[in-house]
Amino acid sequence: MSATHLSDNQRARSAIFKRLREIPVSPLPAPDVQAYFRAQPTVLVQSSANRIERFITQAKSWRTEIIEATPGTWQEYVAEVVQKKSLQRLLAGRGTSFSEGLNRALGNKLSWYDEDLSEIKPILFSETDAGITTVRSGVAETGSLIVWPTHNEPRSLSLVPPVHIAILYASDIVETLFEAVSTQNWASGMPTNALLISGPSRTSDIQRTLAYGAHGPKELVLILIRDDVANTQARA
Amino acid sequence: MNTALQGAAQTASKKPSQVYFFATCVIDMFSPQSGLDAVDLIERAGIKVLFPLKQSCCGQPAYTTGFSSDARLVAAAQLDLFPAPWPVVVPSGSCGGMLRHHWPKLFADDPVRLEKARDIAARTVEFSEFMVNTLGLDLSGASAQPVTVAVHTSCTARREMDNHHHVRRLLKQMPGVEVVVQEHESECCGFGGTFSVKHPEISSAMARDKVDAITATGCDALISADCGCLLNLNGNLEKRADILRGEHVATFIRNRLDHSSGSPNRLETSK
Amino acid sequence: MSVTEHIVRPEDFKLRSRESVADPKLRGNFRGAMDFLIDKRAAQFPDNATFTLLRKVGETTRKHALSRLPDLLDQLEINLQRLGVNVHYAENSADANRIFLEIAKKHHADMMIKGKSMVSEEIELNQAMATEGIECIESDMGEYILQIDGDRPSHIIMPAIHKTKQDIAKLFSEKIPGATYTEDVDELISMGRSVLRDKFRDARIGVSGVNFMIAETGTIALVENEGNGRMCTTIPDVHIAITGIEKVVEKLEHVVPLYALLTRSATGQAVSTYFNLITGPRRVGEKDGPREMHLILLDNGRTQAYREEKFRATLQCIRCGACMNHCPVYTRVGGHSYGTAYPGPIGSIISPHLLGLSGTRDLPTASSLCGACGEVCPVGIPIPEILMRLREAARNNSDGADQALRGQASARKMLEALTWKAWRILYSNSFLYRPFVFIATRLRWLTPTNQAGWTTSRTPLRPAPRAMRELLAQRNKQREKN
Ligand code: SF4
Numbered sequence: 001m002s003a004t005h006l007s008d009n010q011r012a013r014s015a016i017f018k019r020l021r022e023i024p025v026s027p028l029p030a031p032d033v034q035a036y037f038r039a040q041p042t043v044l045v046q047s048s049a050n051r052i053e054r055f056i057t058q059a060k061s062w063r064t065e066i067i068e069a070t071p072g073t074w075q076e077y078v079a080e081v082v083q084k085k086s087l088q089r090l091l092a093g094r095g096t097s098f099s100e101g102l103n104r105a106l107g108n109k110l111s112w113y114d115e116d117l118s119e120i121k122p123i124l125f126s127e128t129d130a131g132i133t134t135v136r137s138g139v140a141e142t143g144s145l146i147v148w149p150t151h152n153e154p155r156s157l158s159l160v161p162p163v164h165i166a167i168l169y170a171s172d173i174v175e176t177l178f179e180a181v182s183t184q185n186w187a188s189g190m191p192t193n194a195l196l197i198s199g200p201s202r203t204s205d206i207q208r209t210l211a212y213g214a215h216g217p218k219e220l221v222l223i224l225i226r227d228d229v230a231n232t233q234a235r236a
Numbered sequence: 237m238n239t240a241l242q243g244a245a246q247t248a249s250k251k252p253s254q255v256y257f258f259a260t261c262v263i264d265m266f267s268p269q270s271g272l273d274a275v276d277l278i279e280r281a282g283i284k285v286l287f288p289l290k291q292s293c294c295g296q297p298a299y300t301t302g303f304s305s306d307a308r309l310v311a312a313a314q315l316d317l318f319p320a321p322w323p324v325v326v327p328s329g330s331c332g333g334m335l336r337h338h339w340p341k342l343f344a345d346d347p348v349r350l351e352k353a354r355d356i357a358a359r360t361v362e363f364s365e366f367m368v369n370t371l372g373l374d375l376s377g378a379s380a381q382p383v384t385v386a387v388h389t390s391c392t393a394r395r396e397m398d399n400h401h402h403v404r405r406l407l408k409q410m411p412g413v414e415v416v417v418q419e420h421e422s423e424c425c426g427f428g429g430t431f432s433v434k435h436p437e438i439s440s441a442m443a444r445d446k447v448d449a450i451t452a453t454g455c456d457a458l459i460s461a462d463c464g465c466l467l468n469l470n471g472n473l474e475k476r477a478d479i480l481r482g483e484h485v486a487t488f489i490r491n492r493l494d495h496s497s498g499s500p501n502r503l504e505t506s507k
Numbered sequence: 508m509s510v511t512e513h514i515v516r517p518e519d520f521k522l523r524s525r526e527s528v529a530d531p532k533l534r535g536n537f538r539g540a541m542d543f544l545i546d547k548r549a550a551q552f553p554d555n556a557t558f559t560l561l562r563k564v565g566e567t568t569r570k571h572a573l574s575r576l577p578d579l580l581d582q583l584e585i586n587l588q589r590l591g592v593n594v595h596y597a598e599n600s601a602d603a604n605r606i607f608l609e610i611a612k613k614h615h616a617d618m619m620i621k622g623k624s625m626v627s628e629e630i631e632l633n634q635a636m637a638t639e640g641i642e643c644i645e646s647d648m649g650e651y652i653l654q655i656d657g658d659r660p661s662h663i664i665m666p667a668i669h670k671t672k673q674d675i676a677k678l679f680s681e682k683i684p685g686a687t688y689t690e691d692v693d694e695l696i697s698m699g700r701s702v703l704r705d706k707f708r709d710a711r712i713g714v715s716g717v718n719f720m721i722a723e724t725g726t727i728a729l730v731e732n733e734g735n736g737r738m739c740t741t742i743p744d745v746h747i748a749i750t751g752i753e754k755v756v757e758k759l760e761h762v763v764p765l766y767a768l769l770t771r772s773a774t775g776q777a778v779s780t781y782f783n784l785i786t787g788p789r790r791v792g793e794k795d796g797p798r799e800m801h802l803i804l805l806d807n808g809r810t811q812a813y814r815e816e817k818f819r820a821t822l823q824c825i826r827c828g829a830c831m832n833h834c835p836v837y838t839r840v841g842g843h844s845y846g847t848a849y850p851g852p853i854g855s856i857i858s859p860h861l862l863g864l865s866g867t868r869d870l871p872t873a874s875s876l877c878g879a880c881g882e883v884c885p886v887g888i889p890i891p892e893i894l895m896r897l898r899e900a901a902r903n904n905s906d907g908a909d910q911a912l913r914g915q916a917s918a919r920k921m922l923e924a925l926t927w928k929a930w931r932i933l934y935s936n937s938f939l940y941r942p943f944v945f946i947a948t949r950l951r952w953l954t955p956t957n958q959a960g961w962t963t964s965r966t967p968l969r970p971a972p973r974a975m976r977e978l979l980a981q982r983n984k985q986r987e988k989n
Contacts, residue, residue, distance in 0.1 A: 436960025
């Protein structure tokens with residue numbers, strides 16, 4: 001940054017702060033967000049269905065395709081989706097709890113996001129049919145996925161390829177975003193990027209007509225591992 | 237007796253023996269019959285109506301245009317006209333809103349007047365609200381002649397006074413009255429005081445759309461509890477040579493009570 | 508890229524609004540679109556009590572943040588710097604554009620890819636960069652459509668709401684190389700997608716707006732459906748975010764209810780497709796994300812609004828657009844008539860601070876004060892009251908008690924002031940008012956048949972033959988006789 005810029009910035013900063021601090025403004029009370037969410041867990045009245053059923057209904061309403069699997073069968077379901085959608089080239093992050101299973105299920109169709117974006121860009125933008133990521137939590141109220149990209153699973157993995165395949169344990173579904181933010185104590189250590197994803201990319205910018213795949217993935221497939229109940233009959 | 241009437245009869249027990257009537261400039265000069273009809277209905281409930289002759293205007297026209305110091309002086313001239321602790325009945329929603337919500341703000345830095353303004357604000361009651369909550373008139377004996385009615389609620393009644401249900405409740409108590417709901421019912425009629433003069437094309441477009449929506453219902457009558465809106469709507473209806481004229485809810489009720497047979501409504505114009 | 512710019516100024520509001528009101532196609536488009544948005548929002552708040560409760564939290568959050576604004580900005584800045592974000596302050600558009608230019612030059616960039624940012628519209632970033640030979644490419648679908656047409660947004664959430672799909676089909680077939688005419692929305696969107704994908708991939712600089720800033724963590728939050736915001740903030744090596752100084756809240760948890768209010772109020776969605784929380788540039792070991800991140804904090808009149816309590820509420824705004832969706836005036840005149848970056852009720856209360864009251868003085872009067880805006884505002888801004896305060900400020904010089912507003916008293920007209928003075932004298936003296944009523948009713952036939960704007964669509968306003976006070980007195984006399 002040039003020296004003139006530094007001084008311009010100083011000038012603007014101090015002028016703005018001077019104007020703000022010049023007048024006395026007495027501090028007003030902070031909102032009691034905790035109390036609000038305790039009393040009013042969800043904005044819309046929730047149905048009597050259990051949390052996971054509600055999550056599924058809501059997620060589907062955003063056009064998330066949900067495939068229920070079990071801890072023992074999820075790889076088969078991933079392989080099946082890949083086949084059904086004729087996905088040729090998939091990209092995933094190494095070193096997650098699913099990496100090995102994915103490797104087994106997809107074989108040479110799967111590549112790893114090992115290089116820097118600048119090197120992997122051509123592959124990411126032009127040759128990858130789907131990115132596979134893990135999901136940190138699901139949000140029942142809105143059917144959203146909480147995704148925290150990491151150095152293993154970079155943020156562009158869930159963004160650039162036309163299909164996003166996400167994998168979530170049902171036991172990681174929380175009631176609300178607020179529950180996740182507060183019980184997981186996000187504020188104490190935010191990642192570079194934290195995402196709430198609800199369905200595939202969409203737009204209504206042309207005459208209010210809903211269209212999918214504006215800029216992000218056109219399809220969002222969620223492999224939901226039903227680890228919440230014993231002997232679950234997974235439904236495809 | 238239906239439950240609505242029972243409710244009305246119960247609340248009617250706190251009926252005062254007298255009330256003040258603050259007609260405000262709109263009714264005094266432009267729509268006197270509405271005021272007379274309202275007074276008549278109040279008297280039927282055995283309440284004496286006091287009309288302070290020095291009354292003029294609530295100050296709203298200047299207040300909303302940005303001349304609050306002028307509005308203050310006009311409002312100040314009304315402050316001593318309602319000394320006894322009787323309710324102040326206002327037959328027009330937006331004037332009522334001015335008294336109840338804005339008078340105390342106008343006099344925020346004048347403690348003596350502020351106290352009077354607050355006192356009046358607390359006693360201010362819009363006519364239809366007063367009908368429902370306090371008068372408890374039995375309307376079941378009114379004319380049973382079938383009539384379809386569209387109701388226009390003023391924005392003040394809806395959003396500032398929260399009394400937009402009252403007119404509908406009154407209509408429900410009368411036999412033969414069928415209420416129809418126009419498209420975009422909750423939207424403003426486009427009057428807005430000096431807005432109608434400062435931005436006439438926009439105001440007119442709103443008024444036209446409102447009148448279109450109302451006439452599209454094919455209603456026999458148009459009712460409102462706000463004379464400002466009625467001036468706007470009737471001016472528009474008259475200009476387009478429509479025979480429909482909006483009338484104040486007091487006029488409508490009084491006619492139904494008085495003409496238990498015969499023509500449902502007398503045309504009342506603002507001419 | 509088209510360079511034809513529609514020169515629209517707020518000074519021309521009366522003219523433009525008159526034209527718009529007379530345009531049935533435009534009115535039809537807006538009415539249809541606003542009804543759609545109104546219904547969608549209503550479905551999200553089926554009962555008013557729930558909305559009121561949530562709104563109270565939203566309002567408290569914003570009020571709390573504003574009451575501590577300088578402290579929170581300090582805290583935010585410290586946290587951002589710790590994360591390695593370059594924080595810039597801009598007093599006005601010129602400052603902000605200069606900062607953009609310096610960053611672009613440093614990176615030898617002749618192109619920037621932009622996510623949706625109303626503040627960048629406010630500072631006219633695209634125009635400013637174009638004069639320096641730098642192309643800013645809009646990537647929000649709506650904004651992109653407008654940009655290739657040389658048009659401007661008419662709504663803060665749905666910028667191209669005034670265009671039909673036929674308009675867009677024609678536009679794409681003319682402006683996108685190789686595109687054929689189609690009215691299929693999916694196809695149109697995929698045309699836009701493929702053009703912009705290359706830009707995302709190649710751009711060195713990505714620009715975004717900001718929905719919320721969180722002081723305690725140094726996080727910026729972006730709310731969007733398309734994914735272009737994520738693209739702009741993930742793929743290019745440099746990310747520049749720009750926003751107004753007022754967008755900060757203290758805690759991360761404070762953003763949760765605001766987010767719930769924003770998406771529900773804006774498009775009637777319980778959530779947006781993406782809620783993107785960004786805390787600093789790429790960290791060591793990460794494989795993507797910008798290596799350099801800038802945040803530009805713009806004043807541009809906001810500190811002026813801050814200085815008077817009534818106006819300060821204007822800064823609570825979270826730019827959801829609900830006030831314009833519900834505004835009967837906006838619905839009839841459309842967004843372009845306002846000639847400002849922010850149209851509708853929020854525009855009418857914020858623009859006087861951004862641009863001065865003299866050029867924008869017709870905006871605060873362009874409201875019937877019906878209150879629909881204040882009723883739906885998710886953070887409880889008393890918009891009608893602020894409009895009234897601005898009307899007053901436009902007509903009176905402050906007595907020195909409060910800080911001068913730029914352009915204060917600029918709408919003062921002698922005739923108008925005298926009219927109200929006369930009105931006041933007449934209506935505050937009953938010894939004048941009573942004869943006045945008497946005479947006015949007697950001389951009603953003298954009422955002019957052409958009454959300024961009133962008679963545009965109405966018959967003249969004419970006093971009744973007798974005033975209520977007289978009729979009542981007559982009636983009482985009659986009764987005494989009987
Ligand atoms: S003023 Fe309120 S309703 Fe309007 S855009 Fe801002 S937050 Fe939304």
